[in-house]
Amino acid sequence: MPLGQRQGDRSDSRYCGVETEFDDDMPQVLALNLSGGFDFIAAPLIDPNYRPSLVKNDGSGAGALPFAGSDLVLTPSQWSSHVVGKISSWIDLDSEDEILRMDSEIALKQEISWASHLSLQACLLPSPRRSSCGNYARCVNQILQGLNNMQLWLRVPLEKSELMDDDTGDENCDRLSGGRELDTWEWWNSFRLLCEHHNQLSVAVDILSSLPSANSLGRWFGEPVKAAIIHTDSFLTNSRGYPCLSKRHQKLMAGLFNHSVQILISGKLIHNISLENSESLPANHNDNHVEGIARHPLKSYLDYIGYLYQRMDPLPEQERFEFGYRDFLQSPLQPLMDNLEAQTYETFEKDTVKYSQYQRAVYKALLDRVPDEKASTTTTVLMVVGAGRGPLVRASLQAAEETGRKLKVYAVEKNPNAVVTLHSLIKLEGWENIVTIVSSDMRFWDAPEKADILVSELLGSFGDNELSPECLDGAQRFLKPDGISIPSSYTSFIQPVTASKLYNDVKSHKDVAHFETAYVVKLHSVARLAPSKPVFTFTHPDHSTNQSNQRYKKLKFEMPSDTGSVMVHGFAGYFDATLYKDVHLGIEPTMATPNMFSWFAIFFPLRTPVCVRPGSPLEVHFWRCCGSTKVWYEWCVTSPSASPIHNPNGRSYWVGL
Template sequence: MPLGERHAGDKSESRYCGVEADFDDDMPNLLSFNVHGGFDFVVATLMDPSYRPSLLDNETSRSRALPFAGSDLVLSPSQWSSHVVGKISSWIDLDSEDETLRKDSEIVLKQEIAWASHLSLQACLLPTPKGASCANYAKCLNQILQNLGNMQLWLRIPLEKPEGVTDANNPDFMEERINDSWELWNSFRLLCEHHTQLSVALEILSSLPSASSVGRWFGEPVRAAIVNTSAFLTNAKGYPCLSKRHQMLVTAFFNHSVQIVVSGQPVHSIPLGVSGSDSDNNVGGGWRHPLKSYLDYLAYLYQKMGPLPEQERFELGYRDYLQSPLQPLMDNLEAQTYETFEKDTVKYSQYQRAVAKALVDRVPDENASTVTTVLMVVGAGRGPLVRASLQAAEETERKLKVYAVEKNPNAVVTLHSLVKLEGWEDVVTIVSSDMRDWDAPEKADILVSELLGSFGDNELSPECLDGAQRFLKEDGISIPSSYTSFIQPITACKLYNDIKSHKDLVHFETAYVVKLHRVARLAHPQPVFTFNHPKPSSESSNERYTKLLFDIPSDTGSALINGFGGYFDATLYKDVHLGIEPATATPNMFSWFPIFFPLRTPIYVQPGTPLEVHFWRCCGSTKVWYEWCITSPSPSPMHNTSGRSYWVGL
């Protein structure tokens, strides 16, 4: 049975728990034993481990059937596909100095994967590379991957990293790099060109490396976590349990749709007094699977997580899904897009707070009944900021006159309907015009806009508000008053592979809006560009350039950087802010996902080596674009030169 459900409709693959089994030539019995014991699938060796091609003479090898665990008919196709993960023989060593062993290994690897593919298995577990070099192993696997079909290959990698040596100048540093299991995985996947069907089965042992070192793996394609029984502790009642750090790791795997596989022999005895009558745990007169107590504990951890928050449920379908950013000036938004943004009550609540504070500062209490504040909503859309502003006026008992300026003629239709429906005709004037072209009949006390993008300025808020600033009074208030963009280096293998699949330059030089999920955040975000409104000087340029230096924590180990996560933080008015920068993000707000700036070639960074990054915001007569590059530890190509691949049209 599944580990459980966190909420109705939970479809995460991590609900299902597997068990690693030894070779058994009676596959139906092996599967029945483990499924009846509560596990969902078995990781099973497919071929008799005593088989060696070199021990057979040519005549025998031609006439004898290979010693697989039964024929394909012993299980139904759905059983093979749903309940069996093939385990490639662990003895193979494709980089052995022993030529006979190496050749035997090459033959058996091909035979076993061919058999697994014939059975339509969804995945096969590959043994850990035996030594520092894995070139021949990768070479053979590359040949197999060319014609593999849909099956996934999980490379078994132990989660370990020696502690203590972190200085690249230390003579022991190279030895540590070799022993760092992430280095082993990185070498292998680079030799296999980041193939999308090659992923990781991470083996969890009794000790864990540092939190920063473990964090690297959340940006890698980890499909399974193999938890050895030796990693479990014993609680006061004699049952298996995990340390706090192991619990946090397993829970994080659950959240990242990583399946758990229990491995090893039972090292805990069932405490006295446990009944053999529980039908959930027993089969046929009190029998209980020897690893059931480990499965029960993992189910407890899964169910303890509780239901996903509403915002995360809304965002599930967008996780790690690349979207092109909006072109707000070139394109008119559709009704569905407006509707999505309008559901973000947190955002408009923050705007209402900001407008209320501005109204109180603008008009003292003694003048509240006589002074009318002129407020202009530029980019009014279908009216949510108009509504928030009027609610702020009602809350503060201030008089308000509103101009709602909107360039999208389709949204203007809805605006007129809204004003009539709400009875705002005497308060709200609708202006169907681009804010940069409109000649206002009077100047505004307060200018309100929601032109921010995921990177703050990437939807041309600076250019739009520059055009609108001419009808703001000298002492007028702009909401927002400022905003700053941020970036941080991340490992994001899924995003990198999705972009690579297009096989062109354009996609690697495009910034995408994406709900970052399966990523490793390698350093704290740093500020990039800041814009203030009203603009201090009409002569100042909206072009920007900055150089940033990131220090990845030394206990992380080496890492591979696929690009940068981008965020923003905005000050609406005084102490009222909103944003998505992780450290200060506005809770429960979903109007913006982060932006992702990819790298054409991932950058390998060793511990203790700073990462030097350069970002430009460039402005032309018809477009605005970004350029970016890395200069240390090794230079990258300049990305998006002259906006050749990605720009925002003016």
């Protein structure tokens, strides 16, 4: 693997290939490129001069089709591991020329059938020639219905240009619609909609010498981009004649590496590096670079791509911990209805950042509650409601020790299994005279005295989705009128996202129920399309007379003007909580607590993804609904087009009281 291995890198997908021309001698082509350091080739499987209409047919039907060589020239392992099939570039399935169109249809099916026979992992489809590609998509969709595990990569140039006139005479005009700006993302979007978001249809982006805006590029990280083809004429030349990339291209490459996108180098040698210049190559290039340049004309480009990869910062410890959870849909916990298992407690208790924040909050609350002159005579009553296996009890007692305040703690926990561990902890730490364990649901416990401070960790990924409001409403009756709740408030947020992988994973269940369920997920292959906005806020204690935990919010999102059209597959949800005064805790991206892993985001899918055009706002409605036995969310989009209201009456997803 020429791109090397970085510390903490757990991915096996950082490969670099090379695009080749047709050659009858496939073993020699493969050997030359593998010995040059490349992992695979994207090679035409068929002679580009072949046209079905030119083949003479004697009507006997005998003999093999005369469009390909033998599959025996390479081993099955070589075909599947080192070759991506490149479908003929002359194919034009939307041509006005009927003979060309029919030839294209026959050839496309023959070539993909042959590639499938060879057990190739992927085929590279030629880029659409125009914005209207209905017949091309129809033929590909037909093929997808019976395809084995092979992926089809639709080649799409990364291009988004300014407005052009219809009568420019430029061949690109056919790609425009009514004088609109050229945005090749629209080609991809039209194609995948016609193919119903098929999960074997992916993208290979062509990286050109000029790039669209950062927001326009950002859309692609939520799409199924499997390969990036970078052309040799996209490289600049450094002061000593060596190929390099612009800062913007380097940033794009880092994003592609981070999303395990395979790299393909395409084109001819432009930077003719002499051996005298070899001493100027980056120090951490492959040691055999001089030999490599002699052996393969594109080795200098490969070395530079490897250099960019190896100089990336290693994955932080938190990212390494979360790597296996990336884009994996999980059902949210229901700790009120279900008793958590030991393994779940174990995972959350390792989050030292969360408990240090709670300790800071209790520390500040104790200092405000008890002045220095009363520290030795006043005992603060602190109740941990939902004590679990005791980490908040420990954090509270450490805060008391730091402040020199006296504390009396009630540890209230409904899970009888966790209570067993609590008793053991209290005995082990010698806290019997300080901590009283209460095995009860906080909503139904009759406290023997009122609390000065109420501490809880009942927050879910969306803030209120694990029923913190309902639990704390039940517990606040034993909080003194001037008592302190930690947390004191929390707000949920949503953000529209492109999330093709998540959408296809939900779609694979083939039912409505999964589209009406909110999932906890470590978001990775997503494009965040607009800044998040607040949805529901809860404050504790809540002494209002007209107390209700039902909520409704209408939100309007404006996409950045330079992004272009986007596809919204659903909404990412986050929370931010104020524990006490200036002590915060949360996962909203712009103000997330660093190095905290107790919560992933929540994902609300849309049954039908919504395409949002430039200048068109996205209007979203969210409801938090409460019944006698459950709480649930409903959501919908009303602009630019109306979606169904998801999850009416909590028919698919709800949280049990």
